[in-house]
Amino acid sequence: MNLELTIEDARWQGLEPLATRAIQAVLDHCDLDADLCEISLLACDDARIAELNAEFREKTTPTNVLSWPAEDLAADRPGGGPVEPEPDFTGEIALGDIAIAYDTCAREAEDAGKAMDDHVTHLIIHGTLHLLGYDHIRDPDATLMEAVEVAILGKMGIDDPYNV
Template structure:
């Protein structure tokens, strides 16, 4: 079971109905395809906050959609921290023709998998991670985000 520590720092996130329920549902779906137990700390912020985190921890001075920070095993039950930027997420959702709620769900599943050590740096790693994402999202009735038209 995943416990959620939700911090909504940017008021624009309140435009998603039942935001906390959506987040919990996304993590529950992710945990069904990649089981873990613990706490996920989730920050829903603006682009500036994600740009600051991206610059500080990844040395990339630009906003990004989602960042994941896995916890040290000694910090269990904390699995780690995830941060999501409303501006980038909203723009990406619009560009991909999907709702912000569905895109946030995808970003949370993606971020959760990073907390567990999954990555997409190589083809086989990407295939494995994307397969888990697709399966988790399908369980929620969300289309494969990697299909292009």
């Protein structure tokens, strides 16, 4: 997999192997050839993600993770599986970009009594699934996306984050 990692906040020490493992788990689960897939990941702080959230979602607050899919792969019907991404003319599959905010992730992990690495792994899986056309706006889509997240996390030995 081609992971382009940009670390803007030095607190994100050790993120690359964690992100690589999480993204690889998603690609394996979705039966995609990781060698063909490209993802950009921005590791930032709350101030930066709040700027991005305002610019792209018109929400002025920070959030934990944002995703920008390279193409719309969403299912046509609620609860349906997304369309499988296709390689471009170079043979690569550009999936898109993810941004993750340290401050919000650390606060959420602490508030939930979860290990930071487990929470960040979940959020990177979540963001990667968004790149692959999964969403949680409609209830049937949220049910599907959460089930896929839980299955992938379970394979990684991480507890169900929705069972709190």
